[in-house]
């Protein structure tokens with residue numbers, strides 16, 4: 070299973086095995102990783118699953134969809150070029166080792 | 177003692193989680209009568225039926241979360257509330273005492289007076305429908321509302337023959353404008369769904385649904401989505417006021433100041449409807465739970481969150497913001513033919529709701545505009561060169 074690393078804004082690091090097909094959000098929520106709220110349950114409706122993706126993985130991600138793009142404009146912590154909604158990142162083999170940073174606040 | 181929450185759905189779960197986020201240190205007991213950790217319902221009529229999502233994807237948090245957050249999950253049905261001794265009585269006869277009680281009992285499906293009909297509210301029911309869908313050929317959906325249409329879309333995607341039976345002259349008639357109803361009818365028909373409007377159900381026989389127009393449809397699976405009844409009985413029996421839901425004030429409090437009611441079971445004054453309404457949505461459940469949690473820790477504020485909702489059918493994503501209560505004018509932005517358009521509803525010249533079809537940016541702009549009571553004219557709304565984000 071691909072390993073995904075979540076680093077909080079205070080530096081707490083958790084590495085989780087996330088099944089292929091699950092989302093980076095689900096990997097966090099199902100394993101009690103703090104910093105991802107996912108209020109809408111992964112429906113791209115709430116922007117409380119915002120993460121900053123480590124730059125070198127950006128080329129491996131799918132392009133940002135229209136609804137993710139609109140939603141990213143409403144995040145509680147500032148949107149940056151590496152901002153993504155973790156419920157929209159589906160884990161695949163190539164993403165093994167992915168590192169995401171959770172923002173100081175989601176709400 | 178501490179807080180006791182009745183109902184382990186979206187609203188009950190969120191109350192418990194928000195109380196801890198608010199720094200509440202006392203005991204939290206979450207009593208639910210379903211045999212699962214709290215889960216969300218939207219996937220049940222969408223990805224779960226298609227086999228794309230499983231139970232673990234619907235679960236709001238894993239079991240371990242409740243341990244670390246010191247939230248006691250009790251699987252039981254509450255039989256009665258005793259307000260004098262401040263305790264709830266479980267079916268087993270056991271009692272649990274409370275300082276504060278939160279009613280998050282949700283709603284249950286309306287039923288038809290026929291045998292052999294499936295309904296969809298719970299994970300258990302969704303699991304049964306999913307299994308039966310696998311073996312079915314002819315599926316009849318009774319009710320052309322959100323849940324009926326989502327089920328129809330899933331069944332059609334699984335290549336079933338699908339009929340939708342709706343008594344009203346258009347789909348989702350209770351909540352959307354005719355242009356949106358028509359768009360959805362067209363999309364379902366393009367996919368091969370047989371949509372029967374103005375139809376009256378006459379009976380259900382073995383493998384057959386009879387209509388009053390002397391027609392019938394073969395059916396090896398009949399699923400009804402004909403609305404819900406709020407679970408108000410516990411409150412009513414305890415002497416609390418009940419209208420179209422358990423009646424609460426803008427702090428989500430019943431007249432008994434120790435008892436709150438939230439989510440699908442509660443009716444509450446809503447500034448966007450300018451009256452008391454009972455809503456059925458994830459937004460409403462989550463935001464009311466968050467508000468009630470704040471009120472419990474003494475940081476309450478009048479509930480005034482903008483209502484929003486979504487439904488997914490095939491690749492059509494409908495998002496709704498605000499409440500189209502009493503609207504007297506609508507304009508569209510974008511063309512339905514382009515498969516991306518929004519409908520703006522006005523009440524006495526004031527924007528009250530927006531339905532967006534595959535236009536997520538319009539939806540998010542609408543949440544802001546409606547929430548801030550921003551003045552927007554119908555002309556601005558329909559003019560695509562006018563940037564909604566800059567309106568203020």
Ligand SMILES: Cc1cc2nc3c(=O)[nH]c(=O)nc-3n(C[C@H](O)[C@H](O)[C@H](O)COP(=O)(O)OP(=O)(O)OC[C@H]3O[C@@H](n4cnc5c(N)ncnc54)[C@H](O)[C@@H]3O)c2cc1C
Pocket residue numbers: 182183184185186187188207208209210216217218219220221252253254255280281282283296297298323407410438439440441455456457458459461484485486487488
């Ligand atoms: C199939 C389906 C799809 C949906 N899709 C969407 C969607 O796409 N978008 C959206 O915004 N909303 C959607 N909704 C609506 C949304 O799920 C509900 O508004 C939300 O679940 C309401 O949460 P709640 O906690 O108030 O009620 P519920 O989720 O109904 O939870 C109430 C719980 O309390 C329990 N309970 C009741 N009485 C007792 C008692 N006496 N003792 C113990 N337990 C009790 C019930 O069994 C239930 O588990 C959907 C609903 C369904 C059914």
Ligand code: FES
Pocket residue numbers: 094106107108109110111112113114115116117118140154155156157
């Ligand atoms: S979980 Fe709500 S947008 Fe990702």
